[in-house]
Every structure is written in C-alpha cells, then in structure tokens.
Amino acid sequence: MDEALRETTKKTAQMLFHSLKGGTGFETWKKFDKELARELSMFFTGKLYSREVISQKQRELCAVASLTVLNRRAEVRAHIHAALNVGAARQEVAEVIFQQVTYGGMPVVVEAIEVLKEVLEERGEWE
C-alpha cells in the first residue's frame, strides 16, 4: 500500500511540476530528515493533490488564487506552472490573479502577474 502511495506521489508531482526548474525543495528537506521529508511529500502531493473531488485544473487555479493573496512568490511560480501543465489557459490564470485584487489588494496582484509573465517566458510562450 505504501508502495502505491509512493507511486501516486511521484506521478502527481510529475504531472504538476515537471516543467519547474530548480525543484520544490524536497532534496533539501531530505538532508535534515529523510523520513519527515517523505511524509510531507506523500501527504500533500500523494494524498491531497491526487484527490479527484474537483478537477486538477480547478485545484491549481485555487492554488494560484491563495498563493497570490499570501504573496508567496516561489510557490506562485510553481503553481502557475502546474495550472498550465494541467490545461489552464494563460488567460484563465491571469483572470484568477486579477480577481484577487478584491481580497488581497493591488500589490499582490502586481507581483503575481509579473511571475506569470516570467513563467510564460521560461516556457517560450510569451509573445
């Protein structure tokens, strides 16, 4: 069973973050505590992100929404990649970011839109 969970974790991480350069920090966590690093990864990626109550696209747009208002730049980048990787259009990602002005104000929108532009450039999809 643990084997199945590991497999799901790996596949889900691959699906969401395969295009993300520099990784998610997992390699560093392992240096401090191999066991805990794995538990964290299996819990969040393997158990939570693999659930199918909402679609992967819905989930990733919600991640972009909350990471935008929290102003977590590195993680906004990761989940913009993920959103695009599971089929969200750039215009949909931009829309969710702009909407956040309502809940978090302009400064966090300005920064997340900048990150979106950088991600599109990285992917060769900026015009």
Add this chain to the structure above:
Amino acid sequence: MDEALRETTKKTAQMLFHSLKGGTGFETWKKFDKELARELSMFFTGKLYSREVISQKQRELCAVASLTVLNRRAEVRAHIHAALNVGAARQEVAEVIFQQVTYGGMPVVVEAIEVLKEVLEERGEWE
C-alpha cells in the same frame, strides 16, 4: 452606458449573494460616501465579477480559497453562499477549503469548515 453597468452590478450581486442575510455592508458605506460606495460596488461586482473568462463557479471557488487562507470569516461566509448559488456542490467547496491546509495551515481550514457548516445550516442543507 452607466445605466447598463448599474444593471449588470445589480444582477451579478443578486445572482451571487441573494441568499446572504445581513447584506454586504453597502448600506453602511453609502452613509459615509454615496458616490464612492457606488464606485466600489460597480467596480468589484459590476466590472470584475461579471467577467466571463472563467466560469462563475470557478471564480467563486477561487474566492473561497483565498478568503480561507486570509482568514476573513465574514467574507468566507459570503462567498461560500455565492459558490453554492452558482452551482458548486458542498463537497467541492469543502475540498477547496481542505486543500488550503497546504498554503495556509490548519487553523484557517478549521475556521472555514466551521463557516461552511454554518452556511449549510442556514440554508437548511446540513445533514
């Protein structure tokens, strides 16, 4: 044109918040500045929320996500109503709230789930 915008604002507010008791605060804002109250309402509800780049359901799930991590109880309540009013299932709303543990930790999830329960009770949809 302004007339059209007022109409859109009213219809959008009605669609999203008709089930919300106690209103959105608009009546109080008007007591301080009628003109500004209207501008705020027309901008956020009339212009932003009426856009159709993403579906109303997707937009409201994103609102629930970011209001959960920001721990804004009154507004979480308003947008849980809105999400249910535009067709989100209670299970989808709960899923988005639970997902937020990843970005905002357990305390904000605990509070938003409590609010979801209260909203369902208000609507006679609990149990």
Add this chain to the structure above:
Amino acid sequence: MDEALRETTKKTAQMLFHSLKGGTGFETWKKFDKELARELSMFFTGKLYSREVISQKQRELCAVASLTVLNRRAEVRAHIHAALNVGAARQEVAEVIFQQVTYGGMPVVVEAIEVLKEVLEERGEWE
C-alpha cells in the same frame, strides 16, 4: 527622569484613549508581569506616541490605515477613537479606511467601516 516619562505616558494615553471603554489591556498585562507591562506602556505610549515629528492627527490616521489592512478589529476601534480625539473628522477617517482597498482588498475595508460606524454610535455621533 523616569518620573517625567511616566507623566508623559499617562498624559498621552489620556489624550488618545480617554473615550475608549474597556481599556487597553494594561490591567491584564500587569497581572502577569508588572515591570514588563510598564515597560511596554512607557515605550509605545510614552516614548513613541508622544513624539512630535508628525502631528497626532497624522499619526493616528496612519495607525488606522495599518490596523485596517492587518484586520485587527479591537485595535482599529482604539485608534479610530484616538484619531477622532485628536481632531480627525469622521470623513477623514472613513477616507483612510476606503483607501486601504488598494493595499489590503475589500474584506478589511468592510470590517473597518463597520467598526467606524460602531465607534460613532458609541460616541453618540452617528447620523
């Protein structure tokens, strides 16, 4: 010298918060640590708030601004009292709160405007 600082602390607290029912919490802090409670009070009220580089009105409007975006309801209440006590007009306090939509989004504005209304009611200055 300490005596002078105590005097300044008392006079500044009186000027800002005399109309605030329920106090500032100082009595409770003293129950845990009399000495530290006094140090906190003398530092923030006696040393910081008594400075005259900016006017008391400007200082209190800045307090309302930042407490609004931080969504600290009890302290927003205290500093709305203080702002009104040192000569800010209700319209000026409302303006500073509305402005914060730019930096902190609508939910924090909605709550602070509600508090402003409550404070005006308490003071018999509503309507």
Add this chain to the structure above:
Amino acid sequence: MDEALRETTKKTAQMLFHSLKGGTGFETWKKFDKELARELSMFFTGKLYSREVISQKQRELCAVASLTVLNRRAEVRAHIHAALNVGAARQEVAEVIFQQVTYGGMPVVVEAIEVLKEVLEERGEWE
C-alpha cells in the same frame, strides 16, 4: 502499522488537548470527508506532534509563539491549553506571548494575553 499510528494519534491528542472544551473541529471535518479528516488528524497529531526531536514543552511554546503572531485566537487557546498540559508554567507562556511584540506588534500580543487569562480562568488557575 496503521493501527499503531491511530493509537499514537489518540494518545498525543489526549495528552495535549484533554482539557480543551468544545474539541478541535475533528467531528465537523468527518461530516464532510471521513477519510480525509482521519488523514489530517493522523498526519498532524500522530506523525508530527508525536516526534521527539524537541520536547513537548518546547514544541507547544513554539506553537503559542507562531499562533500569537498569526492572530489565530481559537488555536492560540488550544495550544495554550496544550502548553500548560505538558508542563509549561503560566509565566513561561506569558513570556513567549510578550516576546512576540518584536515580530508581530502589540495588537496580537494584547489578544493572546487576553486568551491566556481566559484559559487560566477556565482551568480555575487565575488569580
């Protein structure tokens, strides 16, 4: 093995929160998703809180510190109970809260000290 984890989760929850009236919200989570509720509980309480790299007292004082600066009132209450339950003195809990003025400012300290007083009253340890 899962059985062992359940046992650890239960014992750890009991040790930390036995004195907390009203529970932790777990009963509500289960109404939405029994499986996920259990996963959350086993991960945070069973796996994370049961670790022994730092003492339970250190862990709970750190919880009080971060919940104070985040201004999460209900959870500050829960972890003040927990801190006292694993042997922290009231004076140590108060000290950690007062220290947080450095990182989070006075308003969050004022509120957490109030909660500490309420918890001590609940436990019949005030005066």
Add this chain to the structure above:
Amino acid sequence: MDEALRETTKKTAQMLFHSLKGGTGFETWKKFDKELARELSMFFTGKLYSREVISQKQRELCAVASLTVLNRRAEVRAHIHAALNVGAARQEVAEVIFQQVTYGGMPVVVEAIEVLKEVLEERGEWE
C-alpha cells in the same frame, strides 16, 4: 466624461510616480487584458487617489504605513517616492515607518527603513 477620467488618471499617476524607475507594472497588465488594465488604473489612480478629502501628503503617508506592515517591498518603494513627491519630508516618512513597530513588529520596520534609504540614494538625497 471617460476622457476626463483618463486625463485625471494620467495627471495623478504623473504627480505621484514620475520619479519611479521601472514603472508600476501597467505595461505588463495590458499584455494580458488591455481593457481590465485600464479599468484598474482608472479606478485606483483616477478615482481613488485623486480624491481630496484628505491631502495627498496624508494619503501617501497612510500608504507607507500600511504597505510597511504588509511588508510589500516594491510598493513601499513606489509610495515612498510618491510621499516625497507630494511634499512629505524624509523625516516624516521615517517617522511613519518607525511608528509601525507598534502594529507590525520590528522586521517590517527594518525592511521599510532600508527601502527608504535606497529611495533617497536613488534620488541623490542620501547623505
């Protein structure tokens, strides 16, 4: 009328931000949605910032206050420029930043004071 609003937006932006290198992000927003970019700019700059209930100097000092406690570095920079551009003295800006230790703690003050120093250097006003 729209023409008048555009004119006001442009003049207000010029008055506040003319000295800010690198712009406000507006050019990037336009790449995603020209219409929405304009609406955002006309609402926040044209309608909100051009109001005269409080003076421009008061408004900008309040912006510095709330952006300091929110720890929004890029926007603190923009509004320090704006505050200086509408007549605030460097000593007044510094005072407002130092005051924020009360509401947001030392770390956000430390960072905003650093930004103030950088802005003064950029403007050739650091001694």
Add this chain to the structure above:
Amino acid sequence: MDEALRETTKKTAQMLFHSLKGGTGFETWKKFDKELARELSMFFTGKLYSREVISQKQRELCAVASLTVLNRRAEVRAHIHAALNVGAARQEVAEVIFQQVTYGGMPVVVEAIEVLKEVLEERGEWE
C-alpha cells in the same frame, strides 16, 4: 542605570548576533534618528531579550517559529544564527521549522528550510 542597560543591550546583541554578517540595520536607523534607534535597540535587545523567564534557547526557537510563519526571510536568518549561537542543535531548529507547516502551511516552511541551509553553509556547518 542607563549605562547598565546599554551594557546589557550590547552583551545580549553580541551573544545572539555576533556571527551575523551585514548587521541588523541599526546603523541605518541611526542615520534617521539616533535617539529613537537607541531606544528601539535598548527596548528589544536590552530589556526584552535579556530576560530570563525562559532560556535563551527556548526564546530563540520561538523566534524562529514565528518568523517562519510570518515569512520574514532576513529575520529568520538572524534568529537561526541566534538559535545556533545559544546552543540549539541544527536538528532542533529544523524541527521547529517543519512543525510550522501546521500553522502556516508548506510555502513558509520551504523558504525557512532554505534559509537554514544557507546559514549552515555560511557557518561552514553544512554537510
């Protein structure tokens, strides 16, 4: 007496931050207001951090906890140094950071663990 406080401030700062390159910002504060800079330093370092109700190690672990959830990178760095300087083991610091996932979510943990790695590298204690 003031002389004694200055001495305590200096010794406490030295004990906690002697290994921190680039300083704490104090030199910049002094450029704006010598008197206030000193008051801030004597209050936080001299009066608060020198208290002995909890151990220095306990205090610094609590600082790491709350600065992690607040996502204050520069100050997390300073207090990771301080924690290590007063005898916390790297494994204890890492544990406190990992624990914060419960209250602040994964993104803040990811960033603080990165900072911990950088600090250990700076000190020649990585690997």
